[in-house]
Amino acid sequence: MILLGIDPGSRITGYGVVDVASATPRYIASGCIRIKSDQLAQKLAQVYAGIGELIGVHRPHEVAIEQVFMSKNADSALKLGQARGTAIVCAANHGLEVFEYAPTQIKQAVTGTGAATKDQVQHMVTAILGLDGTPQADAADALAIALTHAYARQGRSLSATRGRRRSGSRQRWRDFRPE
Numbered sequence: 152m153i154l155l156g157i158d159p160g161s162r163i164t165g166y167g168v169v170d171v172a173s174a175t176p177r178y179i180a181s182g183c184i185r186i187k188s189d190q191l192a193q194k195l196a197q198v199y200a201g202i203g204e205l206i207g208v209h210r211p212h213e214v215a216i217e218q219v220f221m222s223k224n225a226d227s228a229l230k231l232g233q234a235r236g237t238a239i240v241c242a243a244n245h246g247l248e249v250f251e252y253a254p255t256q257i258k259q260a261v262t263g264t265g266a267a268t269k270d271q272v273q274h275m276v277t278a279i280l281g282l283d284g285t286p287q288a289d290a291a292d293a294l295a296i297a298l299t300h301a302y303a304r305q306g307r308s309l310s311a312t313r314g315r316r317r318s319g320s321r322q323r324w325r326d327f328r329p330e
Contacts (some may be wrong), residue, residue: 156297
């Protein structure tokens, strides 16, 4: 089963794709959709196009996305919510079920603490998936979201696999720039 994790943003939307067909999650891809426009409508169109292309390429069975968190800046929270809504609509239009997780749930699942830093999330995602290098923060967050959903689906916690490295081929992530 292929899972797509999305860390939504109006400037950078992170994505992570993992295969959870076996007991140990296998890394498939990760990266960032980098938004080029300054116009909100065009930004949202690029998020939609990028997610749509990722769905077409990787054919995920389910999508997991981070819930909106309250921010001190209402304008930033609104833009984040719009990008998030765009990603959800894109997944729904492709017939995919979307699952939502709070930031603290994601950090808890991957690091063992809901107060983890971005560096700690990056480190644990790298270790769990056995990556050669550390993915960019937004891509690592998206992988963490996908892993959180994988473990929620399986009804188990990450503590059982924490620190284990997978064997097999190593893969790199890439930036995705929708046309």
